Amino acid sequence: MTPTSEEELSEIIAGSNGPLRIKGGGTRPIGKTDGADLSLAGMSGITLYEPGALTIVAKAGTPVAEIEAKLAKENQRLAFEPMDHRALLGTKGEPTIGGVVSANVSGPRRISVGACRDFMLGIQMVDGAGNIVKNGGRVMKNVTGYDLVKLMTGAYGTLGVLTEVSMKVLPDVAAQAMLVLDGLDDTQAVAAMSAALSSPYEVTGVAHDPQKAKTLFRLEGFPDSIAYRAEALTKHLAKFGAAETIDDTENVKMAWADIRDVRGFAGQDGDVWRISAKPSDTPGLVAKVGAKAVQYDWGGGLIWALTDTGRDIRGSLGEFDGHATLIRGDAVPTFHPEPARLASISAGLREKFDPRGILNPGLMN
Structure with a gap:
């Protein structure tokens, strides 16, 4: 299914009798989830760009390359430097801005300017009941109640399907x-x-x-x-x-x-883990993992680890202030288990926004 409008997407979700697997450009098939494929590729295009206001608005299926090319003409950029997973995961297709936002994909510059989430101004989405929802706008402002803009950034499509995003951009460097x-x-x-x-x-x-x-x-x-x-x-x-x-x-x-x-791991056999932790802890964590290769980013706060296939390194890491996500591999759950209190909050949010549990079911559990 490849809807071309919010109304069509709303009808598909509202009328669905089973789970849906949300797809963007298909470049980052992380985690296991069942369901019929629901592609946002048909909802593409930059709907507003105001260089003077450092603001861009694009439909979720818009390729990141298209946005970056548009910004480059005005000497601007997506400052949070979104990662391209294709080399690491051996995938094809084109990364989309909706996929970037859904996974809060952020690169090395996160340590200086912040994550994708910090550049979000507004979103449009369709929730699990088929309701079309808008939140935020085109300027930074405080909100009351649910801040859906921040909540949807990094929710991996489990709370709703993004249809349009509004973002702050920054000038490029000389x-x-x-x-x-x-x-x-x-x-x-x-x-x-x-x-x-x-x-x-x-x-x-x-x-x-x-x-x-x-x-x-x-x-x-x-x-x-x-x-x-x-x-x-x-x-x-x-x-x-x-x-x-x-x-x-x-x-x-x-x-x-x-x-x-993380192109150094491309084409090498094994699973790839993404470990987020306090920089002072990471050398000790790396010693516990016994990886075939590692890469430190974010000043040591992010570890990429290449390990033997099928190993669950979380047992080796033990309790630590952070989390380990399986980016390449499928023998164990993708996401780090949440503490009981946080898991309860997450379940409550999913019940609120996707009461039938049809959007990427089980992906983040």
């Missing part, structure tokens, strides 16, 4: 550069990344590759500003070693696209 430290172990790298993030030098990306023993720090802005901050940051990090500066913007962009999309 140049990029990065500093590279060699030879640090995981604990040293997390300390260096924390030192960079707590500095005044406006670092917009910090990552560590243990396999190559390289720790990377990204700087963005005007060339003169980058040159000054790179020199100052090099001195700030001197106790961790002598940093190399790479100031070729295109090479830096490619390097961080590799980090964003």
Whole structure:
């Protein structure tokens, strides 16, 4: 089923006698859920773009590439840097903005500008009863009651089917550069990344590759500003070693696209886990996992781990302040079990918005 309007989508959902599997571009088939395929590909297009107001509105099935191309003409961008899962998951198709919002997909720049959720202004959706719902608008404002904009961002289509999203965008940057430290172990790298993030030098990306023993720090802005901050940051990090500066913007962009999309794991056998935790805890968690390869992002707050197929690493991790999500693999549940109180709240919300339990059933349970 591929509706082309909200009204058609509403009729499909209201008249459905069984579960529905919500699809965008088909590039991120994460988790198990049964049901008839309901594709948003027929609801595509940018409906409003106001560069002066830093606002864009697009239908849920709009390819991210189309939005990025439109923004680039006005020297603007999606600052939260959404990941493209195709290389990692071996999928085809085109990532859509509805899929990005539904999963709150956010890249390395999250540490400096925030997540996808922080750029959301408004949404339109159809809930599990077939009701067309609108929430938010085109400016940031406080709300009372359910903040559906934030609630739907990261709900994976389990509360409703997004049909249109309104987002804040930001100006693009003139140049990029990065500093590279060699030879640090995981604990040293997390300390260096924390030192960079707590500095005044406006670092917009910090990552560590243990396999190559390289720790990377990204700087963005005007060339003169980058040159000054790179020199100052090099001195700030001197106790961790002598940093190399790479100031070729295109090479830096490619390097961080590799980090964003975890391309180092593409084509390698095994499951892929995404572990979110306190940076100070992550070296110890990595030691418990026994992964074949790992990648640190977000200053150490995000771990990508490549493991043997079929292993549930949650038992090895034990109790920790964070969660582990299975991004590639299907032998164990995708999402980390919620604490009892949070699980009760989640169940209550699903009962409210999808009383028949037909939207991506079981996906986040």
